[in-house]
Amino acid sequence: MDILFAAFDVLARWDVVLALCVGSIGGVAIGAIPGVGPAVAIAILLPATFSMDPIVGLTVLLGIYGSSMFGGAIPAILINTPGTAVNALTTYDGYPMTLRGEGRRALSLAYSASFFGGVFSVVCLILLSPLLAKVAPMFGSREIFLAALLGIILVIVAHKGQMLVATALTGFGIFLATVGLEPVKYTRRFTFDQTWLASGVNLIVVVLGLFALSQALVLLTMDDEKVRISKSRGSLFQGFRELGRHPRVASISAAYGVVMGMIPGVGEFTAQFMSYTTARKLSKTPEAFGQGSSEGLIASEAANNAVPAAAMIPLLALGIPGEALTAMMLSVFYVHNVVPGPGLFLNQMDFVVALYLALLILNVLVVIFLLISTGWLVHLTKIPNRFLGMCILLLSFVGVYSIRNSAVDCAIAAVFGLIGFVLKRLNMPIVPIILGMVLGGIMEVKLRASMNRVKVPLDFIDRPIAFILFCIIVIILGTTLWRVWREWAPVDRQSPARRASHRFSQRIAGRKTRHFEVRTKQQRRKRKYDHLGS
Amino acid sequence: MSIDTELQAKTRSTGQVVFVVGALVFSVVLLSQITSQTVWIENSKSFAAQPRFWPGVALALMVMGFGLQLWWLRRRRPNAQDWVEARRWLEPLEYVLWFMGYVFAVPVIGFLPMSVIFACGLTWRLGYRGGIYQGIAASFAIATVILFKGLLGVKIPGALIYDALPGALRNFFILYL
Numbered sequence: 001m002d003i004l005f006a007a008f009d010v011l012a013r014w015d016v017v018l019a020l021c022v023g024s025i026g027g028v029a030i031g032a033i034p035g036v037g038p039a040v041a042i043a044i045l046l047p048a049t050f051s052m053d054p055i056v057g058l059t060v061l062l063g064i065y066g067s068s069m070f071g072g073a074i075p076a077i078l079i080n081t082p083g084t085a086v087n088a089l090t091t092y093d094g095y096p097m098t099l100r101g102e103g104r105r106a107l108s109l110a111y112s113a114s115f116f117g118g119v120f121s122v123v124c125l126i127l128l129s130p131l132l133a134k135v136a137p138m139f140g141s142r143e144i145f146l147a148a149l150l151g152i153i154l155v156i157v158a159h160k161g162q163m164l165v166a167t168a169l170t171g172f173g174i175f176l177a178t179v180g181l182e183p184v185k186y187t188r189r190f191t192f193d194q195t196w197l198a199s200g201v202n203l204i205v206v207v208l209g210l211f212a213l214s215q216a217l218v219l220l221t222m223d224d225e226k227v228r229i230s231k232s233r234g235s236l237f238q239g240f241r242e243l244g245r246h247p248r249v250a251s252i253s254a255a256y257g258v259v260m261g262m263i264p265g266v267g268e269f270t271a272q273f274m275s276y277t278t279a280r281k282l283s284k285t286p287e288a289f290g291q292g293s294s295e296g297l298i299a300s301e302a303a304n305n306a307v308p309a310a311a312m313i314p315l316l317a318l319g320i321p322g323e324a325l326t327a328m329m330l331s332v333f334y335v336h337n338v339v340p341g342p343g344l345f346l347n348q349m350d351f352v353v354a355l356y357l358a359l360l361i362l363n364v365l366v367v368i369f370l371l372i373s374t375g376w377l378v379h380l381t382k383i384p385n386r387f388l389g390m391c392i393l394l395l396s397f398v399g400v401y402s403i404r405n406s407a408v409d410c411a412i413a414a415v416f417g418l419i420g421f422v423l424k425r426l427n428m429p430i431v432p433i434i435l436g437m438v439l440g441g442i443m444e445v446k447l448r449a450s451m452n453r454v455k456v457p458l459d460f461i462d463r464p465i466a467f468i469l470f471c472i473i474v475i476i477l478g479t480t481l482w483r484v485w486r487e488w489a490p491v492d493r494q495s496p497a498r499r500a501s502h503r504f505s506q507r508i509a510g511r512k513t514r515h516f517e518v519r520t521k522q523q524r525r526k527r528k529y530d531h532l533g534s
Numbered sequence: 535m536s537i538d539t540e541l542q543a544k545t546r547s548t549g550q551v552v553f554v555v556g557a558l559v560f561s562v563v564l565l566s567q568i569t570s571q572t573v574w575i576e577n578s579k580s581f582a583a584q585p586r587f588w589p590g591v592a593l594a595l596m597v598m599g600f601g602l603q604l605w606w607l608r609r610r611r612p613n614a615q616d617w618v619e620a621r622r623w624l625e626p627l628e629y630v631l632w633f634m635g636y637v638f639a640v641p642v643i644g645f646l647p648m649s650v651i652f653a654c655g656l657t658w659r660l661g662y663r664g665g666i667y668q669g670i671a672a673s674f675a676i677a678t679v680i681l682f683k684g685l686l687g688v689k690i691p692g693a694l695i696y697d698a699l700p701g702a703l704r705n706f707f708i709l710y711l
Contacts, residue, residue, distance in 0.1 A: 048686045162545055164606065168557065168599025175564070175592035182585045189589055190564070190571045213633070217626035220660070386660045387667065391674055393629065394653055397636055398678065402688035410637040414630045422623050426546045426553055436592075444588045451580040 006350035007357055010055055019056045020358060023063015024365045028373075030064060031071025031083045032380045035219050035388055038068035038084060039211040042328050044392075044399040046204055054336040055351065058329060059358050065325050066118060066308045066359055067366040069268075073110035073301060074374065075381045078103055079227050083381075086268040086307075089276055089300035096292035098230055106297060108239025111370050113250060113298040116243060117305035118363035120254035121261065125309050125356050133349065136317040136342035138465055142450035144341075146461075146469035147264065147320050148439045153473060154265030155435050157480050166432045169423075173436020176201045177444070184448065196408050203437055204403060207328055209413035210430050212396040214420025219389030221421075227382050236371050246298055249279045253299040257306025262313045264322035265435065268304040275303035309359050316340050316352055320442065324431045327438040549619030551612050554604045561596035568593060632656055644693030645683055646711040649675035684710040 010016070030041045041064050049057030072083030077094030090110060097106035139147070152170055159166035179190045180200030191197040243250055253275035260271035279299035280289045289296045314320045319341035321327035333340050344352060370377070400413045423430055454460050461470045572586040581587055604610060612620075636652045643651070653675035654668050662668075682688045692708030699707055 048682060048688050051687055164599050164603040165545060166599075168561070168596050168603065171561075171592045171595025171599060173592075175589060175596065178589045178592060184583055185573070185575060185585060187573045187585045188571075189585055190567070192571065217629055220629050221622075221625050384662070387657065387662055387671075389629075390653060390656045390660060390671070393633055393656070394636075394649060394675065394678060397633065397640075398682045398688060398690070401637065401640070402682070402690055405641075405689060405691055407634075407637050411634065414633055418623070418626065418630065421626050422553060425619070425623065426550055428545055428553075440588065440592065444582075447582040448580075451582040454580075 007353035010354035015056050019059040023060040024067045027064035027067030028071035031068035032074045032377045034075045034081045043207045043211045044395045047402045050335045057332050070114045077106045086304045092290050093293045093296035104234035108236045109297045110301045112239040112243040113301035114305040115367045117254040117302035121258045121306035121309035122360045124258045132317045133345040136345045141446045143465045145446035148442045151264030170432040170436035173433040174440030177437045177440040205409045205413045208399045209416025210420040213417025216389045216392035217421040219385045222385045224384040249295045253302035254306040257303040258310040261307035261310025264314050268307045271303040272300050275299045324434045552620045558600040565593040642694050645690050646679045
């Protein structure tokens with residue numbers, strides 16, 4: 001109880017309240033504009049938050065992270081274009097509802113499901129805190145190394161169909177983290193005798209280049225789209241009543257969000273996909289999924305909004321970011337000398353609980369704001385792409401230049417912007433580079449520290465948590481390799497039935513596109529730069 | 535088509551071979567430099583303390599990943615469409631030049647004037663030449679400067695031309711605009 005009061009004390013400041021309002025309203029607006037997304041906004045705002053108190057800076061960033069997905073549902077439902085990448089599944093059932101004239105019902109369902117998912121995950125986080133406070137100190141150097149390694153492996157495995165590219169890009173991220181002076185013998189690594197490389201490649205410069213500048217370049221080279229918004233009937237409150245009729249779907253989906261959010265490298269996509277498929281299996285009307293099913297909409301929105309709070313668990317408890325946005329937030333902690341990890345739960349529990357409460361308040365603020373402002377938020381979807389690109393380019397300058405007023409940083413960010421542009425054109429993932437950079441640095445430090453106490457290799461896993469993590473890594477690697485081997489079986493080694501099935505699926509592929517969903521697909525195709533896993 | 539396959543991100547095939555070959559060459563060149571760009575310590579306590587270890591792991595992953603991706607590609611020779619796509623990657627260079635011009639001009643002309651020039655100029659270049667768009671662009675630039683430099687206090691230095699302003703105004707411009 002004392003901790004709760006102390007946490008309220010941390011939050012009861014005008015600047016924290018302002019940060020909560022700005023973060024939540026800004027996040028919703030950013031989510032509602034297709035083509036911006038929380039990663040771009042957080043990357044731009046990151047340097048500005050360095051001059052703020054940690055709790056203020058983190059509240060702004062958390063606000064954007066937590067509320068952007070609420071806003072992202074608006075264009076997903078009304079114009080079939082996900083506002084943020086993780087609202088992709090929302091289009092499946094949201095847009096057909098809009099076509100039936102039930103857009104407001106769909107929005108209401110999305111808001112209520114998102115609110116439920118957000119609150120559910122914060123409650124889980126609060127209930128798990130005592131357990132985390134006990135478990136976190138059991139993580140020494142080797143456990144944190146293994147957890148970071150698990151994160152890297154999961155990032156790669158999560159990019160199904162693109163694992164080789166994800167592996168190479170993760171390697172590129174790890175490589176970037178090694179450039180410059182190494183911290184033990186102070187020798188130079190890959191600096192090519194250039195003084196500006198001696199201090200290494202700045203993570204925030206890379207993040208700004210890969211997320212903000214690349215997105216600006218993508219938008220600037222795109223055509224503008226004409227957005228038509230259909231008229232819709234209904235009340236924005238009816239979804240809250242309807243959510244009460246599907247408690248099982250909502251709870252299971254939110255639980256998926258919490259579990260997947262806690263696992264580093266997995267995130268919203270897997271949570272959303274698993275909750276959607278589970279909801280379809282459990283439903284009495286599985287055929288309605290994809291045709292405007294309220295259960296489908298609840299499943300996707302509850303799951304993706306449960307992830308942000310859960311994603312804070314590995315970050316706060318172990319100092320390991322699970323995805324790109326929490327990796328960016330990690331730098332706010334470091335700038336303020338707040339080291340996330342086991343020590344944070346022991347020494348600054350009030351700070352941790354204050355963050356949880358901020359997330360809880362945030363969800364309430366966002367829903368109130370959305371119920372009031374949906375009418376005009378819809379118009380944000382009409383901002384022309386290239387004009388938006390100009391705005392992001394200008395804001396990117398503020399982000400990069402304010403770090404240390406360096407033109408070299410801006411040039412490096414521009415180079416990474418071009419790399420990000422090419423990756424987005426090819427629909428290759430960007431997140432592995434960032435996570436490789438962050439987790440690579442953590443792994444290097446922790447492996448070196450842990451090897452001092454290791455005599456024989458088995459010593460490395462002689463503690464229970466280290467052993468469990470090692471077993472999980474082996475199982476994931478084993479199952480992935482087995483799956484890849486099965487799927488890579490060349491056609492001539494397949495059974496005749498499977499060969500025929502393969503040929504048939506190739507022949508009919510595209511017919512659906514040509515005959516049934518032409519308009520829908522055209523709108524989706526315009527957004528294909530958005531890498532779904534990013 | 536199932537949700538599984540629709541949600542699975544697929545790498546675009548056009549231009550992929552150009553990118554993968556370029557990235558593989560870049561990785562191999564870096565790997566070939568590992569002995570000159572990193573040191574190997576003879577009396578090191580463990581392999582983990584070797585400065586060469588992690589760059590080696592990273593470059594091995596890059597070479598392996600890009601190499602296998604190239605081997606896995608159905609078409610390993612770029613065709614005309616691949617080169618068209620590769621030329622499209624150079625399209626944003628114009629905007630990169632706009633960006634770098636902005637970067638070099640801010641310390642001379644100032645954050646506020648240069649932001650307004652940049653926003654209006656680029657908006658004009660993009661084809662939005664009406665008064666409304668120009669007005670929105672200028673307002674956006676002014677709002678950005680006031681928000682970030684005036685209110686949030688981000689560190690962007692004053693410009694050379696601000697020195698020509700009279701005393702109090704000069705200080706105000708350097709601090710807030």
